[in-house]
Amino acid sequence: MTTSTSGTDETAVASYAPSAEFAAQANAGADLYAAAENDRLGFWAEQARRLHWHTPFTEVLDWSDAPVAKWFADGELNVAYNCVDRHVLDGHGDQVAIHWEGEPGDSRDVTYSDLLADVSQAANTLTELGLASGDRVAIYMPMIPEAIVSMLACARLGLTHSVVFAGFSATALRSRIDDAEAKLVITTDGQWRRGKPAPIKDTVDEAVDGAAGSAFENAAASVEHVLVVKRTDSEVSWTDGRDLWWHETVAKASKTHEAQPFPAEHPLFILYTSGTTGKPKGIIHTSGGYLTQTSYTHHNVFDHKAGKDVYWCTADIGWVTGHSYIVYGPLSNRATQVVYEGTPNSPDEHRHWNVIEKYKVSIYYTSPTLVRTFMKWGKEIPEAHDLSSIRLLGSVGEPINPEAWRWFRDVVGGGTAPIVDTWWQTETGAIMISPLPGVTSTKPGSAMTPLPGICAKIVDDDAKPLGNGGNGYLVLDEPWPAMLRGIWGDMDRYKDTYWSRYAEEGWYFAGDGAKYDEDGALWVLGRVDDVMNVSGHRISTSEVESALVTHHSVAEAAVVGAADDTTGQGIVAFVILRAGEENTGDALIAELKAQVSKEISPIARPREISIVPELPKTRSGKIMRRLLRDVAEGRELGDVSTLVDPKVFEAIKKGR
């Protein structure tokens, strides 16, 4: 059903109201907004009571130590018990928790009873290794069930996990291990990449051993053990006493383990994300509030029905979306979900649609970049499949352009499936701004409205709240249960990054630009800081610049995110060589791209590198990234009046 409004502005477009049929069966009705508005903290207390509390809480929010919140602080719970044990105890042990699809075509179903046995075995093994509540564990694994089991085993024991995306380099892994002082790394022998095994254990060795030539040469890591799951049967090197096989330890441990309760504010995980400086921030999340909001949003935003829906979130557990909407949200709601190990074109571009057909996926949550990639591959591909099981679609990670939104709904959603465009961040822990699928009339490209219980504003530089038509900064003006509790080891940076911009008002500064259209729908416009968003991955310009200058030929580098039709933004770098270094053209550019892959990850590899004689700088020596973005996007240059030497651009353009 479509109701139209006229206008030429992209935001004055048709909106899509939920069908009466969908609305009638939806978990969330309009009354949810009213309930939250009436008594916000009472509303959150009610959501928290969807969980099992070993010790019920009496206090909802303690904001006296702002900006560090305490939610449900005197309550005690066990996160893993909530995600696994209670479903088995309720008689759902035989329900499939995970339909796992391996990249090479192997597959495995894991029921909730299986999951309980596996998590118990892993918890017993970690305890035997001497790990105790509060210790940190790094998880560096591909998308296999053992990765989820590892996270849940940590949660069960009160260990704080730090999942590091398995595409990150040894350097990136080591800096995260060091920052959190992890005692254990859980990994695999190798991982499947487009039909071939690729190394992982080697990367862990390189990181933990402080390999020669690395930034950590000879430095001892905090790591006492490396636990290795056999996945590809690859040859690996082995350090006796330190390295342990999963199949010789975990798989032989006792399958019973009693979960102990932990305080609601016990740290559950650290997850590193790019900030505006080169050093990634270890975002800290705790237990009770985080699980409350991930569970609540998964239930209401995805309209999830336990035992009926088959849910698939295509993220990787290395990112927050994987934490909140593969592990904690869905499992707390007793979801049956698909977990897929590989890329969407392995062995061919039909893979996702084959998986949807095979398991009758009903809820499909993915990124705009992937939707645009599917569009590029052609609609004949999804159209060759029966996708009629799909009843709801979700989008996350970056703004979704209206064209991709419509294609998604028409081609994948049969022209009827509601789309929830969900705005949130690693820091927010859970979805904050999104339609409710049975309530909201959605506009393609807009995240629409803050969820019930969430407060957001769009404000200008002077903290003046903007109304319809206003374009400014997105702030969150009340604390929320899943909010970060700080940056690991650096609480000053926490306060400075998020709370100093609107210190007087006490608002959280999200770092995104946003606007309200004339109907009051909220549009997130993208980052307003030096963070790029490439395929939904956050990468800071300074991280890539630091990686480039580690190359012996490079004197200085400037990096910008330029608009990209598929990936949202692409990384474009401008590099000045050291005196006496020869510009070998393509060969050097290839080397520099490889350097970034090696220092950070292939996801940070620049799309384009130009070797230029100079960079545009202001009189105070600041690189004018805005002007470089103009060059990268082929636009007329903006205001150049503050430049030391406006002619520098002639030379830069010649270098491209």
Ligand code: WTA
């Ligand atoms: C962007 C991912 C527009 C935004 C969950 C945010 C979005 C950053 C959306 C967080 C959306 C995420 N529409 N932009 N629906 N969702 N973003 O920490 O810039 O990896 O600040 O968390 O992604 O990225 P992060």
